[in-house]
Amino acid sequence: MLEIKNLHVKLAEEDRVILDGLTLSVPKGEVHAIMGPNGSGKSTLAYVIAGRDGYEVTDGDILWNGESILDMEPDERAAKGVFLAFQYPMEIPGVAGLTFLRTAVNSVRKKRGKPELSTPDFLKLARERAGKLKIQMDMLKRPVNVGFSGGEKKRSEILQMALLEPSLCVLDETDSGLDIDALRIVADGVNALRGPDRAMLVITHYQRLLNHIVPDRVHVLAHGKIQRSGGKELALELEKSGYAEYSGKAA
């Protein structure tokens, strides 16, 4: 279970407050969507859960399975099951995709007390999971994400997710830059990972993705906190009325 309690976050270098008392719970087995206008703090929330530098938590806490993760390094959080699918996945020139994936998978397995996968075993697993996401093995021999289209990068993020077997998946605007077909493949990939032991936080700007990844709860994030929560119908309502109602509201 993910519990975010009264989280206050500001930028480390400036006095700008991004999250202003955000409270949210995502139980295991559920998919929650976070929607909101630009600049509302959606990506900041994703980054703070994953443990990126540059932010300062001035109040509140983030608990994953009852344990505060705020003092943990990003790789420790990954070992605990946190996975962030980046909005703009990074290119790593000089590091072959398969090498990167194998290193990540074995780092996480080691921390979880599992034996590391041999290269042949890993390749077998990678081939199987990549196939489901329509990713050719040839693409994975290239350096990580180098020369990949936007859609290919997003599918590559979902492949990483499938291989690392996280229990908390945070998807940061996974649908941005995707055409209908790519969107379907990504959504299918995400849906295949839904399960009773997995919590998912889907951050999105547009309702469209939520037709494919149907959420259990929808939250509106504006002015640094959750303004409203509801069922999946809330997403359709927002589609109709827009965020104007929330942009004007005082924090």
Place this chain on the structure above:
Amino acid sequence: MNVVVSKTKAEQQLAEQFEARAARLPGAGWVREARRKAIGAFAAFGLPSRRSEAWRYSDLRARWKQVFAAAALDPGTFDPALIDAALGPELAKLDCIRMLFVNGTFLRAEMPASEAPGEAYRFDPLSSCLGQPSADWMRPIFQRPARSSEDAALTLNTAFMSDGAVLAVLEGKTPARPLHLVFLTAGEAPASSVMRNLIEVRKGASAVILETHVAMGTAPCHTNSATEIRLHEAARVEHIRLVREGPAAMHLGTLTASIGANARYQAFQLALDSGFVRNGLNVAFDGPGGRFDLAAVMLAGKGEHIDTTLVVEHKLPGCTSRELVKAVLGPASQGVFQGKVIVAEDAQKSDGKQMAQALLLAEDAEFDSKPELEIYADDVICGHGSTAAQIDEELLFYCQSRGIPRQAARALLIEAFVGEALDKIDNDEIRAAVGAIATDWLNAGKV
């Protein structure tokens, strides 16, 4: 008006050392004369200081405090069984023909029983050649006049050279294995060694030459190693050079290459675990359609200094030159790359590209990059690029968010950075060996 510049202690000691040793250095007649002339030129020009453009980032005159006695080959000072240990497992296990030099003196050649020496190549130690009349062909090399203090390393090399490899790869031949020139320094006392290699790869011949400079112990050593390499028409050479002589080492390396028509010279250099290294390269195209590639990896730990200075002359049309330099710089270290490309007026269709990149791993690491293009022809493609940066924090976060711990992520990214240059080594076994050496260094926590 003559300005008398007072000599430094090292400059005086070098002159004194020459007087004391000249009579016992190999070669008489014109060789002795050439040595005399060289030391005379050195006396006139002195060591290069930072006022000398080619040495402005590596002030040899200020740095060279003490001249060490010449290293001696005393079989008692080293255990042959330790040679493999000094080379390290990766290089020791290579299937190659080894020419072993210890403290600047040829010891022996080692090769598998199946190897037929003399069939594809000829090797002689320089010390035995210098006394012979047949060494006449070397005259133009050793009688080459010094131009200024910038040539000090080569000038001193001519004056003091004690031994080296005289190697010829015969016309149309390809040795079955790489030729490994191993230069080891052994002994407990600080010592200096001066070696000169003369390599000729004849028409249509091809060879893989590995040149390793390694210290067996921790005693400070000064090495002055100069190699002249000449590629005849359509010759192909892959030349991998490795310097690893210890934190108190001073290594002056000078490579003079001439590349014949349609010949290809592929050079790779790795310098690591050495206090001060200056690798100078002077490359000239002797015939049209030649190609020169250089990939250099400079790994500088705490306080170390590595300088790669290159001059490539396109005198004839249709030649191609490519240089890729990667420097990984630790605390208080300095990496230098000076790359000069000269394209003569008639050298149309010259194609020259240079890229120098540094990874600065500490606040006080320094990278000096000085590309120079002197272009006199009008139908050429020449370019250069240079970057100096720290490790991308975003990339580190990306790797960590996938479960890779920070230190491992750092190592992965640095390896990727260096890998681009390592990939330029064609020979699979040598590439794997050099890659392992670089990886071990990166994982040893020196940066």
